[in-house]
Amino acid sequence: MAKNTGNNRIPVKWVRDKAKAAYDKKDTCYICGTKEDLELHHFNSITILLENWAAAKKYNISTDDGILAVRDEFIAEHHNELYEQVRTLCNKHHVALHRVFGKAPPSNSAVRQERWVGIQQDKFTGKETTTKTAVVGSFFSAFT
Numbered sequence: 001m002a003k004n005t006g007n008n009r010i011p012v013k014w015v016r017d018k019a020k021a022a023y024d025k026k027d028t029c030y031i032c033g034t035k036e037d038l039e040l041h042h043f044n045s046i047t048i049l050l051e052n053w054a055a056a057k058k059y060n061i062s063t064d065d066g067i068l069a070v071r072d073e074f075i076a077e078h079h080n081e082l083y084e085q086v087r088t089l090c091n092k093h094h095v096a097l098h099r100v101f102g103k104a105p106p107s108n109s110a111v112r113q114e115r116w117v118g119i120q121q122d123k124f125t126g127k128e129t130t131t132k133t134a135v136v137g138s139f140f141s142a143f144t
């Protein structure tokens, strides 16, 4: 076990603090349109991205000083994942998404998450489902 290095915070929290000022959070849930209890969901888990990135670059982010020294570089290199690959969801739909995909969804599920969000939106608006989305919808309903 790593000994306590005096780090006070989980490294990803430093990234979120800095990045969230620029988040493009909408004022309605993407699925149901409510304006209540809105949260921002990243299709790519920032925790996993940060850990993999730091490991690949051999950066030590286990201390506050360590993560603060490379935080801007991480944000600059992950603009798409931090700011584009996101959806504003109400708490209810955000919780529902994580119930399907897990607390920290694996990176390879980003496309499936985006599709799932689209399917939920269609269900909510009662849009005519095409043959194609109906097939995808029944695939996902097997897991809910």
Ligand SMILES: [Zn+2]
Residues within 6 Å of the ligand: 029, 030, 031, 032, 033, 034, 089, 090, 091, 092, 093
């Ligand atoms: Zn919602």
Ligand SMILES: [Zn+2]
Residues within 6 Å of the ligand: 040, 041, 042, 094, 098
């Ligand atoms: Zn989320």
